[in-house]
Amino acid sequence: MVSVGTVPGPIQSIERAAAMLRLLARGSGEYGLAEVAASLGLPKGTAHGILRTLQRVAFVEQDEETGRYRLGAALLHLGTSYLDANELRSRSLNWADALAARSGQEVRIGVHHDGAVLVVHHVFRPDDTMQTLGIGAMLPLHATAFGKVLLAYDADLSAATRRRELTSLTRRTIVTPQSLERVLTQVRAAGWANDAEEYLPGEASIAAPIRAPGGLVVGAIGISGSVDRICDSASRAKPALVSQVASAAEAISRALSD
Amino acid sequence: MVSVGTVPGPIQSIERAAAMLRLLARGSGEYGLAEVAASLGLPKGTAHGILRTLQRVAFVEQDEETGRYRLGAALLHLGTSYLDANELRSRSLNWADALAARSGQEVRIGVHHDGAVLVVHHVFRPDDTMQTLGIGAMLPLHATAFGKVLLAYDADLSAATRRRELTSLTRRTIVTPQSLERVLTQVRAAGWANDAEEYLPGEASIAAPIRAPGGLVVGAIGISGSVDRICDSASRAKPALVSQVASAAEAISRALSD
C-alpha cells in the first residue's frame, strides 16, 4: 500500500519473506524459484534475493542437486523455543499427562492460530501403539471438538468462520453456517464440545475451554481416540470422559490464575 | 556491507528480522523493545518497525500488559513443517522406534545446525516415566556423543569448534582442543561415539553416524540414559548397546540410498 511518502506500515520485504516461508510450509514443501515467484506474484529477481537471504539465515535450504528450496533447520529451533516459552503449555503439562493416564486416550492442547487450531501440546495414548507427534499440527475449527470450543467463545472468529466455506472432511462434517451456530450454542450451554467422525473417520474427540484470569478462553484441552471408546452407540460423548476433560480444563484455568 | 551502488548481498531488513527472532529464542524468551534494540545495536524506531511487521505476520507476539515481545505461534507451524519435510527424519522413524524398544533407552536423531546438534527426532524411553520432548533442542557438539559423531566426520566444523572455547558442563567435560581431537580420532576408528557424564551428570549416550549416499555424514542417531545403564563400571559403553546403535545407523544409511 503506497501513498505520498512512506506510510508507517509493515516492512514489505519482511512480509514477503514470511509469505515465502508459509508457502514452503505447504504441499510438497519443496519449490523451485520460478514456482515461488509465480505463487507470490513476484519477479524472479525479487524472489531470488529474498530466498538468498533466507538461506543465509538458515530459514531456507536449497537442494544442491535440484536447486529447489525448502524450509530450513533454524525454524525448528524457533518453533520449539516458542513452545518452551508458551505459558499455557508449560502450566498444562502435568494436567495433560494426568488426563492421558486417567482417560487412557491421547491428549492435546490447542490454541487459535491463523483460522485453525494449532496444537501446542500432545501426550501420547498410554499404550505401545505407534503414534505420530501432533505438536505444530493445524486442525480445522469447524470439524474438531477443539475448534468448536475456540469458536464458541470467540464471536469474531466464529463470524469469520461462518463466512468461509466449511469444508466437508467426512460424511458427518458440519458444512452449513446454521448447523455450526446451533452446535456452538450447545457447546456454550454444556461447557464442552465433542466431535464424532467429523474430522477423521473412526475417530472422536472431547474438548473443554481453558480460560485466562478474567474468563477469556485462550485454548482448549481435549482427548481423542477411536469413536467407540470416546462415544456411546448414539455417537454421544461418554459422560465419565467428559467429566475428566472438564476437570482438567478447570484445573489448568485455575493454574493460569496463579 | 555497503559500497558504491547496491551490492547484491543479503537483504538487510530480513537479516535483522532473523536476528531478532533468534534473540527472542534465548534466555527468558521475552524482551522489551529497548532491550531488543540495544541487544542488536539498532535505534528503537528501526527495531520497532521490524517488530511491528513480525507481529503482523504472527512470528512475534506482544504481551498486552507489559508490552514485551516474544516468539509467535506461526513459528511452531513452520518448525513442524520443516520436520515433516525432513527426509532424514522421515526415513529414520521406524528404525528409531525399533531401537528404543530394543535398547529400552530414549533415542534421538541429531543434525548439525549453527555450531550445535539440533535434535530432529526423539523417541521416549519405553516406560511410564515423565519425559520432556527433545525435538528442537540444541545440544553441545563437544560434550555429547551426537556432537562427537558430527565433529568426527566434518573437518571444517571440527576446526571451528576447536578454535572456540570448550565450555565445561560437568567435571568430565572435554575442555581442551587436544583432548577433543584425540577423542575424535577414536570415534573415526571405532565408528561410534560415547559420552559419559560429560554433558549431564548421571547421564550417558552412545551415537553413530548416519550417512547419505556417497558416504557424507548427515546426522547421528543415538541412545541416552542413566550412566549405569549405558556404561559399565569403567564408564565404557556396553558393547551390546553399541551394536544396536550401529545397526540402526547402518539401516537408516541404507534407507537413505533408496
Add this chain to the structure above:
DNA sequence: CGTCACCGTTCGACATTGTCGACCGCACCC
C-alpha cells in the same frame, strides 16, 4: 504530589536499499 527516567510508539525527511527487467549459461526435450 511533583519530578524524573525510561518505556513503547509515531512521524516524516532522506539516504540507502530493495526491486525488477534484461540478460546469462545450463539442462532438458523434441
Add this chain to the structure above:
DNA sequence: GGGTGCGGTCGACAATGTCGAACGGTGACG
C-alpha cells in the same frame, strides 16, 4: 540444432526502510 524454461546475476533507479526527534504514559523516588 533449436526451443524452452530453469536458476541466477547485475545495475539503474524508484521506492522503501532507516532513524532522529518528539510524544504520551507509567512507575519509582523523594
